[in-house]
Amino acid sequence: MSRRTPSKAERVASRRIAGAFLVSAAGAVGFAVTYGLNGGTQWEGVCLAVAFAGLAVGLAVWSRRLVPTGGYVEEHEGFTPPPAEQAMTAAVFRAPESPTRRWGLLGALGFALTALGVAALFPLRSLLPWDRQRPARSLKNTPWGPGVRLVDDQGRPLRPDGVPADTMVAVFPEGSIDVGDAPAFAVRLNPERFIRQPAGGHLGGLVVWSLLCTHAGCPVRLYLKGAARVLCPCHQSSFDLLAGARPIAGPAARPLPGLPIEVGPDGFLRATGDFTAPPGAGFWSRR
Amino acid sequence: MIMRPLARALDDRLRLSPITRRALAKIFPDHWSFMLGEIALYSFITLILTGVYLTLFFDASSADRVYHGSYAPLDGTTTSAAYASTVRLSWDVRAGLLIRQTHHWAALAFVAAIVLHLSRIFFTGAFRKPREINWLIGVTMLALALANGFTGYSMPDDLLSGLGLRILTSVVESIPVIGTWLVTLALGGEFPSDDMIPRMFITHVLLVPAVLVALVSLHLGILVRQKHSQFPGPGRTEHNVVGSRLWPGYTLRTLALFAWVLAVLFALGGLVQINPVWLYGPFAPAESTSPAQPDWYIAWGDGALRLFPAWEFRIAGYLVPAPFFPGVVLGGLSFAALYLWPFIERWRTGDHQPHQLLDRPRNHPVRLGIGVGALTFYVALVVAAGDDILARLLRVPLYDLLALFRVLVLVLPILAGILAFLIARALRRSEAASLGGLTRADLRQATRPGPRHPVGEDEPEAPTLHRPGERIELWPEGELWRWRYRNEAGQLTLTNNRAVTSEEEAVETAGLAYPGVDRIVVPGPPPPPPPGRMRTALRRWSRAAAAASLLVSLLLERRRRGGDQGPQPSDPAESGSPTADEHVRPGGRP
Numbered sequence A: 001m002s003r004r005t006p007s008k009a010e011r012v013a014s015r016r017i018a019g020a021f022l023v024s025a026a027g028a029v030g031f032a033v034t035y036g037l038n039g040g041t042q043w044e045g046v047c048l049a050v051a052f053a054g055l056a057v058g059l060a061v062w063s064r065r066l067v068p069t070g071g072y073v074e075e076h077e078g079f080t081p082p083p084a085e086q087a088m089t090a091a092v093f094r095a096p097e098s099p100t101r102r103w104g105l106l107g108a109l110g111f112a113l114t115a116l117g118v119a120a121l122f123p124l125r126s127l128l129p130w131d132r133q134r135p136a137r138s139l140k141n142t143p144w145g146p147g148v149r150l151v152d153d154q155g156r157p158l159r160p161d162g163v164p165a166d167t168m169v170a171v172f173p174e175g176s177i178d179v180g181d182a183p184a185f186a187v188r189l190n191p192e193r194f195i196r197q198p199a200g201g202h203l204g205g206l207v208v209w210s211l212l213c214t215h216a217g218c219p220v221r222l223y224l225k226g227a228a229r230v231l232c233p234c235h236q237s238s239f240d241l242l243a244g245a246r247p248i249a250g251p252a253a254r255p256l257p258g259l260p261i262e263v264g265p266d267g268f269l270r271a272t273g274d275f276t277a278p279p280g281a282g283f284w285s286r287r
Numbered sequence B: 001m002i003m004r005p006l007a008r009a010l011d012d013r014l015r016l017s018p019i020t021r022r023a024l025a026k027i028f029p030d031h032w033s034f035m036l037g038e039i040a041l042y043s044f045i046t047l048i049l050t051g052v053y054l055t056l057f058f059d060a061s062s063a064d065r066v067y068h069g070s071y072a073p074l075d076g077t078t079t080s081a082a083y084a085s086t087v088r089l090s091w092d093v094r095a096g097l098l099i100r101q102t103h104h105w106a107a108l109a110f111v112a113a114i115v116l117h118l119s120r121i122f123f124t125g126a127f128r129k130p131r132e133i134n135w136l137i138g139v140t141m142l143a144l145a146l147a148n149g150f151t152g153y154s155m156p157d158d159l160l161s162g163l164g165l166r167i168l169t170s171v172v173e174s175i176p177v178i179g180t181w182l183v184t185l186a187l188g189g190e191f192p193s194d195d196m197i198p199r200m201f202i203t204h205v206l207l208v209p210a211v212l213v214a215l216v217s218l219h220l221g222i223l224v225r226q227k228h229s230q231f232p233g234p235g236r237t238e239h240n241v242v243g244s245r246l247w248p249g250y251t252l253r254t255l256a257l258f259a260w261v262l263a264v265l266f267a268l269g270g271l272v273q274i275n276p277v278w279l280y281g282p283f284a285p286a287e288s289t290s291p292a293q294p295d296w297y298i299a300w301g302d303g304a305l306r307l308f309p310a311w312e313f314r315i316a317g318y319l320v321p322a323p324f325f326p327g328v329v330l331g332g333l334s335f336a337a338l339y340l341w342p343f344i345e346r347w348r349t350g351d352h353q354p355h356q357l358l359d360r361p362r363n364h365p366v367r368l369g370i371g372v373g374a375l376t377f378y379v380a381l382v383v384a385a386g387d388d389i390l391a392r393l394l395r396v397p398l399y400d401l402l403a404l405f406r407v408l409v410l411v412l413p414i415l416a417g418i419l420a421f422l423i424a425r426a427l428r429r430s431e432a433a434s435l436g437g438l439t440r441a442d443l444r445q446a447t448r449p450g451p452r453h454p455v456g457e458d459e460p461e462a463p464t465l466h467r468p469g470e471r472i473e474l475w476p477e478g479e480l481w482r483w484r485y486r487n488e489a490g491q492l493t494l495t496n497n498r499a500v501t502s503e504e505e506a507v508e509t510a511g512l513a514y515p516g517v518d519r520i521v522v523p524g525p526p527p528p529p530p531p532g533r534m535r536t537a538l539r540r541w542s543r544a545a546a547a548a549s550l551l552v553s554l555l556l557e558r559r560r561r562g563g564d565q566g567p568q569p570s571d572p573a574e575s576g577s578p579t580a581d582e583h584v585r586p587g588g589r590p
Helices: A008-036 A041-066 A083-094 A103-127 A135-140 B003-014 B017-024 B032-055 B081-091 B096-123 B132-154 B159-173 B179-187 B196-226 B246-271 B296-307 B324-349 B365-384 B387-394 B398-430 B440-446 B503-513 B533-565 B577-588
Strands: A072-075 A168-173 A184-188 A206-210 A222-224 A229-231 A238-240 A246-249 A261-263 A269-271 B064-066 B078-080 B240-245 B313-315 B318-320 B470-477 B480-487 B492-496 B519-521
Touching (some): A135 B179, B032 B096, B081 B096, B096 B132, B096 B296, B096 B365, B132 B196, B132 B324, B159 B324, B387 B398, B480 B503, B503 B519
Parallel strands (some): B470 B519
Antiparallel strands (some): A222 A229, A238 A246, B470 B480
């Protein structure tokens, strides 16, 4: 093995590559030190980036300056094998003792495997909750019902005067604040401005609607108080509260379901039934 | 040296040297567009490495947990364990935030690299026979990457991702008949269920990654088996691959790319904040954030949901809600079109030949037009997903912008597709090298129907028997034989990627790579090829630039010393010179 003397360009490249690797090592040490001193995310990221960038520069210069790029060719034999090859392989499968010749047994085997495969699907049923009704029915039913009191997000029952004008108050069924399809909102509107009566009725202008957009189920938390409209921040559906929470723009197609309410004997607001329609996004159902 | 006995021992047991020698000699074409898939691969590796670290700290549970830690606004609050552990991971675990943000950036880069790679494969026709299988595997990996990105984004149980998950749930619920069943099957109940975070977790960290690793291996195995495709050029035929060998050139290059990917991702992860879940707050069914945008690769679906009008109908009284069309139908059609494209194109063109040479995009104006139109469509949808932000920035009414987008998203793709089609046709007919070389006459000509180009025979290979100026030279090298291809006209010399053991084998491989080209035996190895014109010019220029900068720095140095000897504080130009010097000096270093 004779070593030829490196050219000047090679020596320069080698020096540059070694320098880049040293920078990389410095970055790695810097990361370790930063970690040890709890120096913060930014410096940790910068040190690691320097470490890897040093590696990258070194390797890139190495590949560009010290080894040839291109200039080689490899044959490509194509993929259709010669007919003789194909015939030989086919003959192996058609040999007298080959299992592929016994169609009857293959059919029985296929039947057994199919049965096993179908049986293996059964445990998937465990992914469904056992004790519930059909999904569509459970989507329609919410914790609201006759006599369920309205509470705010702290769980405090609400009186009619707990809903001031010009704001929306998120309300929940008592005891079920975290249930996904139950959130509703109460607003106080001027009944004389109603173009259409709210589906769930109103108590002197106090109306409760489902908070979930009928398009994709996001809470319609943006309240434009002057116009008495609510807007969904996800896809910008907006609903006119004076017209029975009818959708007036955006991709939602159905009005927000209303919640019928009354004032209970204890002076607190309570529902007299479930929402007037299934809350949230639509699904395959007959209403 | 410990390596040599170890290598010998392995070779004695596994007979590795013949395989290794062939593998190291594998040829990779030298074109940047072949690196896009590798960026995806290296992002994926980064995802696995950072993701494993995250699993050590993330608690995939929706049980209540009180957060105690250094993020004061949430200290002492009760949230889900998933959210609390994510905040703890970000604020109280050292390097946790870096790894988490790098993981998220790597996910964005992963999908972006897949999409770019897919576009390259599409526009150059690399999906044609024999590479349809790898196309199908690639599209499957894209779908899995989207799915895993979404579950990963949803797991921290923050308010923004909770909204995203709720929207996806609504989209799935919109499927006729089975939608509600699918949601219940996936979540184990109504949204938000207690089971959903553990289930997403196991999907995100085990099921999908395992399938992805298997598919990546299959993708690369098929790639090695089928060898690379390549762009047409001198010395390149349907029967060979021209480029660099895996060892040493390509190994160094691809490792450099790996290091670049890591460097960029860690720089982003350290310096650019992403998904600050502590600002969004924990998920609560009655809360929402505004603005609410998903990660970019899901945004096309969100944009479609925003733009699709409020059209619903009933079948026998049963509701088919609006999200069904932009969510389920559009997504399904998109992936169906991707899966079926190789077969649709083969059916339309009747091209059943195997192809190792790629198309230039201009050679297939129809394919280019359709591809550009489709990309424009999805980009328009992504932009539409930010319509509320755009409306605020541009100070225009949101619903006017929405109406505009509804038109643009349908019109722009058609215009872009037609434009791409015409430009491709003009380029192909005029043989202009690039867009700048097109004349107005070329463009006018392109709008008229011309002679049909039979697809697949755009660049028929020259008759192999009489190719002037081409020859194969074979020579012995000790016990071994090598050969090379020479093209006198183009001054091109291509050496066989590996030595073979006999003259017959050399003749055989040369005959496979260049059928019909004359072969002669020469006495010895050829002199190294002269450097290309471009490289010579670059080297000359860089030397000249280095000399010039050296000269400039010397002059400046002398002038600065002169200034030091005779200080002139009153001179504003002189007082400004030290800073100028600081800028110049690094460049002046030889």
